[in-house]
Amino acid sequence: MKLELWYPVKKPGIASQGFGPSKTAPDLLPMYKKLGLLAHNGIDYPLPRGTPIRAAHNGLVVYAGMDSNGGWGVVIRTQEPFDYNNDLVFAKSIYWHLLPNIPVKVGAQVKAGDIIGYADTTGLATGSHLHFGLKPQLKGENDWTWYNVEQNNGYNGSIDPAPYWNGYYAEDAQTIISIMGQQISILQKLVSLMKLALGK
Ligand SMILES: [Zn+2]
Incomplete structure (x- = not known):
């Protein structure tokens, strides 16, 4: 199966930083180097403080808490494997710089679109934004x-999430999924009607 990510926030087009050297703000490069990274290890979306952040895929909450820099974050891992470089891997999505009032707990199952936190500036952040990261795991x-499958890639196992966006907002995920389900059941009914009409 192909990994599909729903945008965890609206206005996904206005990332302030993308993944990798060419998409990292030049003045921040030295900071990432200090952290032992080649460049920015995710995608940053500037957001007003308190903006709801939503799960980009179905999965299990495997982390919800504060890191050593005072940053609050949530990590969700898929419970289904995905195709990755001719292998099957699990995907871990990472949401950082959140407000401390995180509404999900470790062990909770979440669906794409569930609110998992609210934007803030906690940790190493200059303004309120979401840092979104993606790590393939086994x-x-x-x-x-x-x-981490890619632990030695210069980004501590993070890869660029951009190729995996499905183009839709997580906020709309459950509506879109239910409409798709209805369309499939309509098609299945049409097929059985056609079989009846053909006397099969
Ligand atoms: Zn970031």
Whole structure:
């Protein structure tokens, strides 16, 4: 199956930084270098403080809390594997700089579009924005702990999420999914009517 990500916020076109050296604000490059990264390891969306942030895919909340820089974040991992470089991997999406009042808990199952936090400037952030990251993961065969498939890629395992956007807002995900389901059931009814009409 192909990984599809729903935009976790509206106005996704106005990212202030994308993934990688060419899309990183030049004045921030030294900061990422200090953090041991080649450049920016995700996509930044400037947002007013308190803007709801939504899950970009179905999955399990595997982290909800504060990091050592005082940044609040949520991490969600898919429970289904996806095609990745001729392999099957799980996808972990990362949401950072949130307000501390995070509405989801570790272990909760979320659907694409569920509110998982609110935008803020917590941690290493100059203005209120969402940092969105994506890491392909697998479970170790010996100890069954999760590890990053791309850990040594210069971004601590993060990859560019941009190729995986499906073009729709997470806010609309459940409506779109239910309309698609209705269309499939209409098609299935048409097929059975046609079979009846053909005497099969
Ligand atoms: Zn960022």
